[in-house]
Amino acid sequence: MSDTWIVDFGSQYTQLITRKSREIGFSSVIMTVEDCIEKIQNKERPNAIILSGGPNSIFEDKTDYSQIFELGVPILGICYGMQLIANHFGGVVERGLQGEYGHALIENVADSELKNVPSKINVWMSHFDHVHTPPKGFEVIFKSHNGILAGIEDQSKKILGLQFHPEVEHTDHGRDILRHFFKDVAELTENWSNKVMLQECTSEVEKVKGSKVLCAFSGGVDSLVAATIAHRVLGDDLYCFFVDNGLLRPQDYHHIEVLQKETPLNIEFVDAKELFYKNLKGVSEPEQKRKIIGKTFIEVFEEKVHQFENDKNIKFEYLLQGTLYPDVIESLSPHQKGGKSATIKSHHNVGGLPERMQLQLLEPLKFLFKDEVRTLGEAVDLKYAWVHRHPFPGPGLGVRILGEIFPESVRKVQESDQILFEELHNQNLYHASWQAFTVLLPVKTVGVKGDGRAYEEVICLRLVNSTDGMTATWTDLPYEFLAKTSARITNEVAGITRVVLDITSKPPGTIEWE
Numbered sequence: 001m002s003d004t005w006i007v008d009f010g011s012q013y014t015q016l017i018t019r020k021s022r023e024i025g026f027s028s029v030i031m032t033v034e035d036c037i038e039k040i041q042n043k044e045r046p047n048a049i050i051l052s053g054g055p056n057s058i059f060e061d062k063t064d065y066s067q068i069f070e071l072g073v074p075i076l077g078i079c080y081g082m083q084l085i086a087n088h089f090g091g092v093v094e095r096g097l098q099g100e101y102g103h104a105l106i107e108n109v110a111d112s113e114l115k116n117v118p119s120k121i122n123v124w125m126s127h128f129d130h131v132h133t134p135p136k137g138f139e140v141i142f143k144s145h146n147g148i149l150a151g152i153e154d155q156s157k158k159i160l161g162l163q164f165h166p167e168v169e170h171t172d173h174g175r176d177i178l179r180h181f182f183k184d185v186a187e188l189t190e191n192w193s194n195k196v197m198l199q200e201c202t203s204e205v206e207k208v209k210g211s212k213v214l215c216a217f218s219g220g221v222d223s224l225v226a227a228t229i230a231h232r233v234l235g236d237d238l239y240c241f242f243v244d245n246g247l248l249r250p251q252d253y254h255h256i257e258v259l260q261k262e263t264p265l266n267i268e269f270v271d272a273k274e275l276f277y278k279n280l281k282g283v284s285e286p287e288q289k290r291k292i293i294g295k296t297f298i299e300v301f302e303e304k305v306h307q308f309e310n311d312k313n314i315k316f317e318y319l320l321q322g323t324l325y326p327d328v329i330e331s332l333s334p335h336q337k338g339g340k341s342a343t344i345k346s347h348h349n350v351g352g353l354p355e356r357m358q359l360q361l362l363e364p365l366k367f368l369f370k371d372e373v374r375t376l377g378e379a380v381d382l383k384y385a386w387v388h389r390h391p392f393p394g395p396g397l398g399v400r401i402l403g404e405i406f407p408e409s410v411r412k413v414q415e416s417d418q419i420l421f422e423e424l425h426n427q428n429l430y431h432a433s434w435q436a437f438t439v440l441l442p443v444k445t446v447g448v449k450g451d452g453r454a455y456e457e458v459i460c461l462r463l464v465n466s467t468d469g470m471t472a473t474w475t476d477l478p479y480e481f482l483a484k485t486s487a488r489i490t491n492e493v494a495g496i497t498r499v500v501l502d503i504t505s506k507p508p509g510t511i512e513w514e
């Protein structure tokens, strides 16, 4: 299958171009400009190229992009991409004295084909420079209310340039405009669908057929979908290990029991609670806790792998992981080029298995976004509730019990979390929030319980809305829900006298407290 290459010039919207393209049926992959040029030199050829926006200015960027323009494939340039097109083909780009950010009204002045797009639309702009004069042969198809050229097109060369961002939701008819590029300008036919997505993932697993594959199985959406697809190919050669680190919620234990009963997956429950508690004893610094939890996972895995090798003569060759496309792209992003961005939290997954284990990675979902994984999960008949579960972090309650972790504090968070989820379900609010949890604050406050004085700890409710966890807003929930949840936690959870609500967005707060 030939993909569209999306060349990332550092726009904050690059991932959205891929998502929107796939949504309307066209497969696309993101790459850096260096990778794009290398591929061209290796004689690889996409079915089209999309040049993203970015913070650069053609007045400073002296890179030679002619190999891209001379390839002869259809090209869409968005924002900075449009300026590169104009510059290359002999148009005039003008330095912007003041930027244009946010909503703008533009006029559709195209002679032809943009039939589904009304004559005036609201679009999202974010630029300094702009195209003043289009190159020879290019027709102006969109004009901005302040006279700036918002879209140019050369049908014979199959090139379209847009000053605004069709990939963001704030742009009216963004999908129609992208569809115009793929169908009318590039004359491509749809090549991305649930069926194709499943085929691509399946063929990734087929490459390792016949090998023994180990899956670090959390029961979350990604590992469940990855394991389900892998199992269809590998059958009993797939072994799923679910590690109980003692930092799970009641619902997680229940979920695993259900999956063990209702799916054909071979899920082994590995009870490692005591080891985790022992390794975490006396540790209260958040980063150190995260690192210890990550390292203990590896310890448990290594032990299990040896056990299989020694006792059952089973040698694992691959580690199956539910890695998603955003993780892959993040490591490619031009933002990362100048060095790593500051580590906010050391996120853990079992990707860091030591080399001595000699396990190769199998990552069938590595080209997919979360919403695509959910769709895929439904396509392979997994239950709606399983593929639409809230995310739960690898270190579990370990990052929701502030400071040192004691079995007593685990109990308090488990019980309050259970109440929170019962109330979310009772009041039909589970899907009103993207992620919801309780945090145990290690402070004591005075309260009254019965007729006596209580001096006990505090539970904080954290409920957020987000699309990918990168940014988030706190979920605005009905007072009846908050009141009932708070009353139940203070009445039913021993050791808690006070409940507070976190109303911090991300940024500046992160979603988890540690």
Ligand code: XMP
Pocket: 345, 346, 347, 348, 349, 391, 392, 393, 394, 395, 435, 469, 470, 506, 509, 510, 511, 512, 513
């Ligand atoms: P933060 O707290 O960084 O969280 O705003 C963003 C999203 O990531 C989840 N999270 C993790 N997930 N391993 C994971 O698999 C981790 O170490 C980890 N830390 C945070 C968090 O629950 C939220 O959904």
